[in-house]
Amino acid sequence: MLLSVYNLVKYFPVARSFIERLFGEKRYVKAVDGISFEIGKAEIFSLVGESGSGKTTTGKLILRLIEPTSGKIVFDGVDITHIRGEKLREMRRHMQVIYQDPYASLNPRMRVGDAIRDPLEVHGIARGEEAKSIVLEMLEKVGLTPPEDFYRAYPRSLSGGQRQRVAIARAMITKPKLVVADEPVSMIDVSLRASILDLMLKFRDEIGLSYLFITHDLAVAKYISDRIAIMYLGKIVEMGDKKEIFSNPLHPYTKALMSAIPVPIPGRRRERIKLSGEIPSPIDVPSGCRFHPRCPSKMDICSEKEPELLEVSKGHFIACHLLA
Amino acid sequence: MLKVEDLAVHYIGRKTVRALEEVSIEVKKGEIMGVVGESGSGKTTLGLSILKLLPPNGRIVNGRIYLDDLDITSMTEEKMREIRGKQISMVFQDPMTSLDPLMSIGDQITETITTHEKIPKREAEEKALSLLEAVGISGDRFKDFPHQLSGGMRQRVMIAMALSLNPKLIVADEPTTALDVIVQDQIMDLFRSLRERFGVAFMFISHDLSLELEVADRIAVMYGGWLMELSESNKIAEDPLSPYTKELLAAIPNIELEDQKLRFIPGNPPDLSNPPSGCRFHPRCPSKMDICSEKEPPISNIGGRVVRCWLYGG
Numbered sequence: 001m002l003l004s005v006y007n008l009v010k011y012f013p014v015a016r017s018f019i020e021r022l023f024g025e026k027r028y029v030k031a032v033d034g035i036s037f038e039i040g041k042a043e044i045f046s047l048v049g050e051s052g053s054g055k056t057t058t059g060k061l062i063l064r065l066i067e068p069t070s071g072k073i074v075f076d077g078v079d080i081t082h083i084r085g086e087k088l089r090e091m092r093r094h095m096q097v098i099y100q101d102p103y104a105s106l107n108p109r110m111r112v113g114d115a116i117r118d119p120l121e122v123h124g125i126a127r128g129e130e131a132k133s134i135v136l137e138m139l140e141k142v143g144l145t146p147p148e149d150f151y152r153a154y155p156r157s158l159s160g161g162q163r164q165r166v167a168i169a170r171a172m173i174t175k176p177k178l179v180v181a182d183e184p185v186s187m188i189d190v191s192l193r194a195s196i197l198d199l200m201l202k203f204r205d206e207i208g209l210s211y212l213f214i215t216h217d218l219a220v221a222k223y224i225s226d227r228i229a230i231m232y233l234g235k236i237v238e239m240g241d242k243k244e245i246f247s248n249p250l251h252p253y254t255k256a257l258m259s260a261i262p263v264p265i266p267g268r269r270r271e272r273i274k275l276s277g278e279i280p281s282p283i284d285v286p287s288g289c290r291f292h293p294r295c296p297s298k299m300d301i302c303s304e305k306e307p308e309l310l311e312v313s314k315g316h317f318i319a320c321h322l323l324a
Numbered sequence: 325m326l327k328v329e330d331l332a333v334h335y336i337g338r339k340t341v342r343a344l345e346e347v348s349i350e351v352k353k354g355e356i357m358g359v360v361g362e363s364g365s366g367k368t369t370l371g372l373s374i375l376k377l378l379p380p381n382g383r384i385v386n387g388r389i390y391l392d393d394l395d396i397t398s399m400t401e402e403k404m405r406e407i408r409g410k411q412i413s414m415v416f417q418d419p420m421t422s423l424d425p426l427m428s429i430g431d432q433i434t435e436t437i438t439t440h441e442k443i444p445k446r447e448a449e450e451k452a453l454s455l456l457e458a459v460g461i462s463g464d465r466f467k468d469f470p471h472q473l474s475g476g477m478r479q480r481v482m483i484a485m486a487l488s489l490n491p492k493l494i495v496a497d498e499p500t501t502a503l504d505v506i507v508q509d510q511i512m513d514l515f516r517s518l519r520e521r522f523g524v525a526f527m528f529i530s531h532d533l534s535l536e537l538e539v540a541d542r543i544a545v546m547y548g549g550w551l552m553e554l555s556e557s558n559k560i561a562e563d564p565l566s567p568y569t570k571e572l573l574a575a576i577p578n579i580e581l582e583d584q585k586l587r588f589i590p591g592n593p594p595d596l597s598n599p600p601s602g603c604r605f606h607p608r609c610p611s612k613m614d615i616c617s618e619k620e621p622p623i624s625n626i627g628g629r630v631v632r633c634w635l636y637g638g
Contacts, residue, residue: 050504159592160363189362189593190531191575194586216504219577223586246579260509262534264576265561275506278474 001074002210003039003062003178008032008071010057014283029282031057033234034071036309039178039210044201046213046221049231050257052279055214058231059180062212063097064088076177093123096171100183102163106155113139113151116170123174134173142169142199161192165199172203182214197224218261222246227315230254233282233290236309240316250318252297289321297322325525326351326374326412326493331387333369333378339597343369346623347387347551348630349544351493351525356515358540358557359529360572364593365546367529371495374527375414376404391492409440413486417498419478423470429481430456430466436488455484458521459514476507483514487522497529512539534576537561545569548594548604555629565631567611603634611635 011028032054039045047055060066062073064080073081080091096119099105106115113135120131132151139147142165155163164184171179181200185193201224203209215221221228222242229239230251238251249255256273275294280286286293292302301321309319326349333344344366351357361367372378374389376396389396391411399407408414416422424432433452438445453463459480470478479499486494496515500508516539518524530536536543536557543560545553545568553566564570574587591608594600600607606616615634623630624637631637 050506161592190533191362191572191589192592193577194575194588195590197586198588217577218505219579222579223577223584256506258579260506261579262532262538263580264534264537264573264578265580272509274510278476278504278507 001038002041002043002076003212004072004074005038005058005062006036006072006074007034008036008058008061008073009034009069010054010061010066011069027283030234030285031282032061032068033285035229035231035234035236037229037236037239039212041177042204042208042210044204044211044213044224044226046215046225046228047231048215048218048221048228048257050216050279052233052282053231054234054282055216055231056182059097059182059212059214063095063180064091089123093119093125093174094177096174096176096179098164098167098171098179098181098184100186102160102167102187103155105167106163108155110155111151112144112153112155112158112166115155115166116173119170119174125174135169138169138173142166142172143195144169161188161196164188164196168196168199168203172207172209175207176209178210178212180212180214183216184213185220186215186217193220194223200224218257230257233279233285235290235319236317237291237320238316238318239309244313244316248316250312250316250323251320252295252322253291256296289319325353325392326527327388327390328370328374329388329390331370331373331389332385333366333373334383334385335379336381336383341596342549342599343382343596344373344549345386347546347549348623349551349554351527353492354519354523354525355542356519356526356528356540358536358543359527359546360531360533360536360543361546362531362593364548364596366549367531367546368497369549370546371414371497371527371529374495375408375412376401377414409436409486409491410489411491412493412495413489413491415479415482415486415494415496415499417501419475419482420470422482423478425470428467428469429461429473430468433481433485433488436485440489452484452488455488456481458487458518459484460510474507476503476510479503479507479511480514483511483518487518487524490522491524493525493527495527495529498531499528500535501531508535515539533572534578545572548599549596550604550632551623551630552605552633553629553631559629565626565629565636566633567609567635568605571608571610603632 010032014027049055117135120126136147144150229236238254256275259273288303307319328349331347335341359367434448437448571589602617621634622637623632
């Protein structure tokens with residue numbers, strides 16, 4: 001396995017007033033509350049969830065941008081949960097990131113060529129003319145041609161789709177083993193999304209890297225992933241191969257999520273599984289199964305005992321008392 | 325009921341942006357009219373023009389907008405204030421920017437009613453309460469402040485407010501884009517039920533063609549400030565005429581399909597301060613002919629369907 005995550009937890013303390021601090025007990029936002037998963041070599045693994053599900057926090061934990069409360073992260077055979085300094089810098093060369101907003105992720109005062117070249121020099125991979133020729137080759141590869149023109153360009157002269165190509169080029173330039181992509185196409189026009197996704201697939205095939213693909217969009221996840229995990233309020237509720245998840249979804253939340261996605265066929269209102277309300281606050285997590293207040297199949301046990309994530313068939317995991 | 329005729333809107337500046345040109349759309353009573361387009365398509369400009377809420381550099385340089393027989397285009401700002409809310413109202417993407425954070429939601433709706441209608445406060449409060457209930461918010465949240473509500477509930481409050489003066493038309497610009505998909509589904513159900521219950525029409529503006537196909541009766545497809553195609557939703561999905569609509573449909577991931585091959589449209593949306601010659605879509609069009617880069621295509625009417633493409637006209 002390239003990446004193994006064991007029982008990862010991240011609680012953020014809630015800011016409180018002085019009086020509350022004196023008398024109240026400590027309260028936490030339970031953003032990620034004990035999740036485990038693995039990503040194989042050249043595998044695309046998606047974390048899918050609504051806002052507040054903990055998917056973005058999970059990505060930041062794995063990138064070591066924030067410290068986990070507990071749990072363990074093993075990357076390429078090395079426990080990276082608490083590494084620092086030079087070791088952390090070395091790890092970053094092999095684990096890169098692509099963000100959602102290509103307007104915010106590029107330095108407006110840095111030429112495109114310099115932005116892509118920067119990681120090469122930071123990690124001591126190449127400098128000078130050699131670095132430049134690697135960058136030009138990369139620009140060509142991500143479809144920004146003629147590469148000389150884009151090398152000199154500033155981000156402001158590029159469209160959203162072109163900026164995201166620059167972000168991908170910068171992530172790929174160190175030939176990473178894992179790329180964390182957090183909603184990489186959410187801000188891209190629909191007509192251009194497939195070109196960005198296909199570019200990411202091309203890099204997977206060419207250099208054999210893996211992706212942790214974070215998205216709220218099940219349809220995009222279905223297009224790009226090998227395996228999928230569905231998150232709800234800091235927990236994985238269902239996980240498995242893409243085909244299995246879409247042909248045989250078992251968790252009531254997964255089913256509801258799928259049924260709410262619009263399908264581009266008019267009059268084709270599929271059977272909807274209606275949920276009431278919205279995701280509750282991760283500060284006041286419901287007892288037992290955290291989905292139980294909204295679950296259409298709720299039983300007595302659901303408010304009392306938290307279901308474990310169990311393997312119900314080969315590689316298909318689900319946390320629900322219905323299947324225990 | 326609403327008739328947009330040959331509308332053109334430009335943003336005046338160092339470079340004039342030709343944001344909207346030759347756009348004609350009608351919205352019928354009680355209809356959900358979808359307007360779909362990508363960034364720079366002019367869909368938001370269209371919505372703002374109808375309410376005459378364009379930014380200061382936005383000018384209606386051609387065309388007319390009629391509400392029933394009233395010409396909105398020539399109306400003074402004072403008159404327009406009578407129209408907004410009472411005849412046409414608007415719901416935006418981010419409800420927080422339109423709600424007063426220091427006032428309870430019930431009071432905000434009540435105030436909207438009492439500033440426009442001469443009725444006693446008690447009566448207005450009762451109406452506000454029934455509106456909240458109509459959009460699915462329980463009456464005991466009347467005194468809640470916006471920050472106490474979830475994103476989906478805030479958008480419901482905005483819809484209640486938009487309904488409060490019994491308008492004929494609600495212009496909703498990306499009303500669910502900031503919301504999760506399950507909440508989006510709930511809001512779409514709400515639109516349908518409000519249409520049934522109050523007979524209100526919607527102009528529903530979105531970048532999401534799948535969503536429009538599920539909700540809208542008819543759909544206007546916009547690109548680069550032009551109306552490329554307009555017809556019933558099922559025709560848009562089953563037999564699209566414009567090459568742009570066809571390409572857009574092929575670019576949408578569909579969770580019901582196995583091993584779907586997605587297409588994308590090469591190139592980028594046009595720069596409207598310097599739009600392409602001829603058809604604005606021609607640099608990206610797979611069906612491009614010689615004439616497409618030379619002359620602007622006419623707007624054709626084919627069996628009640630509108631399409632702007634040289635494949636069908638000339």
